[in-house]
Structure formats: structure tokens, C-alpha cells
Amino acid sequence: MKRFISLALVLLFVALIGGCGKKTVTQEEEVLVPVEIAKTRLADLAHTLNTTGEIIPFAEVAVAPKVSGRVAVIHVKVGDRVSRGQVLLELDATEARNAKTMAEAGVGVARANLNKAKQGLADAELDYNRTKALYDSQAVSKAQFEQAESMLNNARIGVELAGEQLKQAEATLQNAEETYNN
Numbered sequence: 001m002k003r004f005i006s007l008a009l010v011l012l013f014v015a016l017i018g019g020c021g022k023k024t025v026t027q028e029e030e031v032l033v034p035v036e037i038a039k040t041r042l043a044d045l046a047h048t049l050n051t052t053g054e055i056i057p058f059a060e061v062a063v064a065p066k067v068s069g070r071v072a073v074i075h076v077k078v079g080d081r082v083s084r085g086q087v088l089l090e091l092d093a094t095e096a097r098n099a100k101t102m103a104e105a106g107v108g109v110a111r112a113n114l115n116k117a118k119q120g121l122a123d124a125e126l127d128y129n130r131t132k133a134l135y136d137s138q139a140v141s142k143a144q145f146e147q148a149e150s151m152l153n154n155a156r157i158g159v160e161l162a163g164e165q166l167k168q169a170e171a172t173l174q175n176a177e178e179t180y181n182n
Contacts, residue, residue, distance in 0.1 A: 070092040070094075103169070103176040113162045
């Protein structure tokens with residue numbers, strides 16, 4: 001234990017002597033940088049930088065007309081700024097006008113076909129009623145009666161089909177008119 005105490009005292013003594021020695025302080029020298037000074041004043045500052053690169057738009061929009069046709073007038077040039085709803089070009093109305101005229105003719109034909117089918121139905125009903133009366137009195141065969149009945153059913157189907165064709169022709173006309181008016 002004595003040995004431990006004497007070792008501790010020696011170390012303490014060495015530490016005290018080392019800590020109380022002359023201290024060397026190194027000071028850093030200040031480096032002076034030359035600067036330019038100017039009086040403050042109001043002025044426009046401009047710095048021009050010429051460079052090349054690729055411009056990428058924020059958003060791209062695919063422009064497609066609702067209808068196809070020949071372009072009659074172009075209202076903008078490549079690179080012009082456009083806004084929503086702005087008319088970019090006008091289409092030649094000749095094709096739309098022709099389509100409207102054809103659709104009107106189609107409606108006329110469909111109406112005529114419907115009237116013809118209705119007349120055919122009226123004729124088939126008369127023939128059926130006459131044949132039925134004759135069949136009831138056993139003046140015609142069952143085959144003739146069934147043929148008249150079949151003709152009546154076909155005439156009814158013909159009226160339905162002609163009515164559907166008229167509806168389709170009217171829808172085509174409405175689309176053609178919307179295209180022509182827009």
C-alpha cells in the first residue's frame with residue numbers, strides 16, 4: 001500500500017510541474033484582403049447570360065377537334081400563347097353542310113318508308129280480316145289463312161323497323177346540325 005501511495009504522489013507531482021510550466025501562446029496573424037468600395041446609389045443591375053438548352057413545357061395538351069374537316073382559317077401561330085376556350089382555327093363548313101343535307105334527305109326517306117310500311121300494314125290487316133272471314137266460313141284453306149296471318153305479322157315488324165330507322169335518321173340529322181352549327 002505504501003508503494004501505491006508513493007506512486008500516486010510521484011504522478012501528482014509530475015502533473016503539477018507539467019501544468020505550471022511556461023505556456024506558449026500562438027496568435028494567428030490577421031490577413032487583410034483588398035476590397036473595392038463604391039458609394040451607394042439607385043441603379044438597374046443587369047447581367048446577361050447566353051446559354052443553350054431545351055425548354056420543357058409545364059403541361060402539354062393534345063388538341064383535337066370534335067369533328068374532322070378541312071381547315072379554312074388559322075387564328076394563331078406556332079409559339080403563340082393561347083387560353084382556354086380560344087378559337088384556334090375554323091373548319092370549312094362545306095362538308096358539315098353536305099352531311100346535314102344528306103341527313104335531312106335520310107330523314108325524308110325514312111319517313112316515306114314508315115308511311116309505306118304503315119300502308120302495307122293496313123293492307124295486310126284488310127287481307128287478314130277478309131281471309132279470316134273466309135277461313136271461318138271454310139271458303140279458304142288453313143294454309144291461305146296462315147299466309148295472311150304471316151303477312152300481317154311481317155307488316156307489323158316492318159312498321160317497327162321503319163320507325164326505328166326514322167329515329168336513327170333523326171339522331172343522325174341532329175348530330176349533323178350540331179356539327180354544322182358549331
